[in-house]
Amino acid sequence: GAGVSQSPSNKVTEKGKDVELRCDPISGHTALYWYRQSLGQGLEFLIYFQGNSAPDKSGLPSDRFSAERTGGSVSTLTIQRTQQEDSAVYLCASSLNYNEQFFGPGTRLTVL
Amino acid sequence: EDQVTQSPEALRLQEGESSSLNCSYTVSGLRGLFWYRQDPGKGPEFLFTLYSAGEEKEKERLKATLTKKESFLHITAPKPEDSATYLCAGLWWRDDKIIFGKGTRLHILP
Numbered sequence A: 001g002a003g004v005s006q007s008p009s010n011k012v013t014e015k016g017k018d019v020e021l022r023c024d025p026i027s028g029h030t031a032l033y034w035y036r037q038s039l040g041q042g043l044e045f046l047i048y049f050q051g052n053s054a055p056d057k058s059g060l061p062s063d064r065f066s067a068e069r070t071g072g073s074v075s076t077l078t079i080q081r082t083q084q085e086d087s088a089v090y091l092c093a094s095s096l097n098y099n100e101q102f103f104g105p106g107t108r109l110t111v112l
Numbered sequence B: 001e002d003q004v005t006q007s008p009e010a011l012r013l014q015e016g017e018s019s020s021l022n023c024s025y026t027v028s029g030l031r032g033l034f035w036y037r038q039d040p041g042k043g044p045e046f047l048f049t050l051y052s053a054g055e056e057k058e059k060e061r062l063k064a065t066l067t068k069k070e071s072f073l074h075i076t077a078p079k080p081e082d083s084a085t086y087l088c089a090g091l092w093w094r095d096d097k098i099i100f101g102k103g104t105r106l107h108i109l110p
Helices: none
Strands: A005-007 A011-015 A017-022 A031-037 A043-049 A054-055 A063-071 A075-079 A088-095 A107-109 B004-007 B008-013 B019-026 B029-039 B044-052 B055-058 B062-066 B068-076 B084-092 B099-100 B104-109
Touching: A005 A088, A011 A017, A017 A088, A017 A107, A031 A075, A043 A063, A043 A075, A043 B099, A075 A088, B004 B084, B008 B019, B019 B029, B019 B084, B029 B068, B044 B055, B044 B062, B068 B084
Parallel strands: A011 A107, B008 B104
Antiparallel strands: A005 A017, A017 A075, A031 A043, A031 A088, A043 A054, A063 A075, A088 A107, B004 B019, B019 B068, B029 B044, B029 B084, B055 B062, B062 B068, B084 B099, B084 B104
16 A cells, blocks of 8 residues: 655745645555654654644744644644744654654755 | 664664664654655655554565664675665654654665
8 A cells, every 4th residue: 555645745835834734654554754854854743633623733833834624534733934044854753653654755945 | 752763873784794783762642753764865665564562564685674762774795786775763642743763774785
């Protein structure tokens, strides 16, 4: 079956614009995670969904960041009024439980 | 705040030269300790999950172990294709956050 997919693979935007990043998890996976990886840094946890619910949103860097998940499947990470420090690779992962996460290829976001 | 610290940051080995990567973590309340491999331009690939001190898991040339305060990823007789960044991560009972270390960049020279 298909793995986790993310779109777009690359996104270049201007400072101040809004962007939407999409994640399609593996079918049947109830858990979905978003991470951010900056150059030379580890993965920064952003948010976790169990089904459509996000019990803990405290990892989101600011109120410009929001995420939603619908139908227990697709998730969208939205960044409003993008800033240059938002430039990074945004990774999505899904799993049946917290144990083994399957990662997508990521979306590389560049804010000019 | 829960933490995961990996060392060394980078490691260069000759092909066949065995070594170990270290991961120290916040001990209190650990629920699971994870190891992943990440190749350039790709998402991390799951390797192992460890749950309790004394546990060991193996896959090909890799063996992960867990003690009461740290985890090790042992690589035996590595090959150039083992070159990658190895990431350690922890999950604690108090919340759902998975905290990753910054990784160890491993380079195996032929």
